Amino acid sequence: MRNWKAEVRTRLINVDIPATRLASVVEEVGEHLEDRFRHLVTTGLSEDDADRVVVQELNESDVLSREVTQLSGTSNGEAPVLGAGGRGRWIDAIRQDVRYGFRTLRRTPGFTIVAAVTLSLGIGASSAIFTVANTVMFRPLPFTDSQRLMRLWESNPEKGWPTFSASHPNFLDWRAQNQSFERLAAQSSAGFTLTSQAGAEIVRALTVSADFLPVLGVTTALGRNFQADEDRPGGHTTVAILTHDFWQRKFGGNAAVLGTSVTLDSRPFDIVGVLPPSFQWGNRTDLLVPLAPDPARSRSDHRLLVIGRLAAAKSIDEARAEMNGIASRLAQQFPDSNRGWSVRISTFYDWIVPEQTRKAIVIFMGAVGLVLLIACGNVASLMLARAASREKEISIRAALGASRLRLITQLLAEAMLVALVAGVLGLLIAWGGTRLLTAAGPAVGLPRLDELSIDVTVFGFAAGIAVLSGVLFGLVPALHASRAQVNNSLKETARGTTDSGSQQRLRSALIVAQVALSVSLLIGAGLLVRSFRQLQQVDPGFALDRLATMRLILPRTTFNTEVKQRAFYDRLLPAVGALPGVQSVATSSGVPLSGGNTGTELDIPGRPIARGVPSSADWRLVSPGYFKAMNIPLRGRDFDDRDVGTPETPAAPVTIISESMARRYWPGEDPIGRPVILRSFGQKPHTIIGVAGDVHSFGLDTDVGPMVYGSAQAYPGWNPMSLVVRSADDPLSHVAAIRAAIREIDPTVPIFDMRALDDLLNDSFGSRRFNMYLLGCFAAAAAVLSCVGLFGVLAYLVTQRTRDIGIRLALGAGRRDVISMIVGRGMTLALSGAAIGLVVAAAAARVMKSLLFSVSPWDPLTFASVPLLLCLVALIACYVPAQRASRVDPLVALRAE
């Protein structure tokens, strides 16, 4: 059959109408002729006759061309598809491009889905991480005028305490003497036993100075804040402000609670206010009670968290200068307690969102950025392949007069449509991701997770990167395709699937870049995995398995003497120890990994501590049997009844120190029998009776510092105490029995915070594990995407070269030759990518440093194994298409054209 469209086109060759319109006419009339021809053949005419008739009918062509000429200037309707757009009516043109793009994409659903899903992974991951960055780093903190809120610490760098809590009298002096702050407030925490008709329960209280809420800019939803008289020792301090949740939970949100009271530790506290639901401070809080800072307390007793609101005209530097002036005056006035102590101030933002967190988020932003780039690379590669098979179409449109710009916008419109779909999918992925993060909760180790949400900024970001990536993966193929040599293409066979050499080169370059990016991401992830493995291999210093801890509080009002307190524990330990399945039991003022710390300054009689050596240690009170229960090695003797005196005949104070403390102050000597003064326990020297193994108290990734242990029997007043129980089986299965045993001794003593030590350790890995998994996911996604890309390029190459391969096979090449040719081509790309990736990773490794633990950022094992692994995967990606190529049937391949 004659090419009727060509026939029409020749007849309209001199017609001067817009090329789009002309193309439309050519197509429409050409089809008509084709239909007419077929119809005539079906009526019984021979093809030759039918052809003649149709040509005859067409031969009134002057009519056609004359009439069609009058269409010049019509820009009516949708000037589709082929050729150039209406002059000056670019909005129309874009609309057409979009519509056409939509049609084209619908015609090739496979391409569309693969491209959109690939891209949506990149956009989704980026948007999810951006949501985190946006919430944690960019959104203002949930306080009024939060940039003026400051956190203040006492600081003694020489003792190794850069940030330390403040003492009551120091806080009072700061408050009285400073001009820099509108207000200063202090906060501490306390647990109370709440007794009501429902029984006894522990409530968590913040003890706060009266300025606490005003500093934060919080006003009570009901009632009032504490007054000055309620916030001083000897004042009416038994008042309470309830948090919204507690008020709802305990009082059903009844506004009549104001003026009534709650019984805390057997004392009635008047309820004066209720906080708004938006109030947020630390972990769960039930109520606020006055702190009543006491000037009579020791200046060495550091336990207050101090916050302040900067005065309007003051800068943080001015505040620092003034506060340190005050600190040095106090150091002169009270050299015993205050020498060496200064004030450290940071903004709330720096306090709540530490630099470490910000660094991690920035690294993740970078990592997802790379994943997105790789995804863009893949889609660009797909687009290139597609553009190659559409070269014919593009050439015809170019021949019909479409400008290059118009061709580019057409291809870009398609890319944008894909990006748009991917953007929507990506937002869904981001939404799912943030839900997962919120559900993972504190295990993630990120601050402000409860505030996590997708807002307009995130929306804008997702839209922005969707458009950007659309341009990124659309523009290069579009530029490339639009440059296609019209003549060449038209000369080629109608199948029009030949890939030009430069296109292959471009796709190869994309693959090299993708592999390089993947290798650097994988190395990052590999370093984190290695860190994590290192961390898991750290010996915590005690045996975690089958060990549970729980805390208990002795109500102050009933247990108001040391004798009563000691008597309670003297009954408790044997009672719990006798429970079936319990192997050993002890108490401690603080169990490793459960947070919280207590420290003391120390002196060694007759041996001044050298300058530059910190003269401080952490301390814990432990009962006899603690080291056995925890499985901490102990040299010397444990605490026992000898260390408990009576008021009349006090026992000689004794202490057990840790190995690292022994090494620091008695290097090469045996410290047992030596005296040490622990300032927090008075000026009397304690005799060292034992040396215990070092324990990682704050997590396996923190250094082990010197520790001193005091006898919990000798100092029984510490509240709350932790019980540690080692059992023969699941330690938490005994909680009910332990609770019953305690209730039998005293039903008013509540226990809470039951945890298995294993879980505590797991929690302490939280943020590292999260970092590892997150970067691991990104790296895996990157690796999969780039290997899929590699596979795609090779598979396409094989299709392109079917004929070539067929000829080679026909000429006697072996199948192995074909396989090695294709694999060789693929592996050249993969290896070049891996090499570049290694260089990039080595250059970028420094940024990873803060996330690593006892692994060098240039860890040779990681740097060697990761590229090897990726190359192995790449080899598989190469082998499949190569295998296919080797099975090409020479005859079929030769017939293919």
Place this chain on the structure above:
Amino acid sequence: MQYIDRILDRELKKGSAELLVLALVEHRARHGYEISQVIEEQSEGAVRFRVASLYPLLYRLEKRGWITGRWVEKTGQRRRRYYRITAQGRKVLARQRSGWERFVAAVNRIAEA
């Protein structure tokens, strides 16, 4: 006289051709080939449009805004340009119909007289 004949014939044909096309796309969209087929079939071959005159006619009607053409793709078929009548086209069609009826009636009255 011959000349007047020719003009009359042409104008007559032209007027009726527009009417025919408008009437055919009044209730459903049709593509060009379909229009020519329907005209040929329903007139039992008495009226036939050649490709060279049909499309210019369609384009002219389209330019005047009486019909609009649109490329439509149906699965399994190649795309075709379908024409449908516009609101303006409907008014013209109504006018032409009554004009045609009046004309035919008048001619009939004269011819039968």
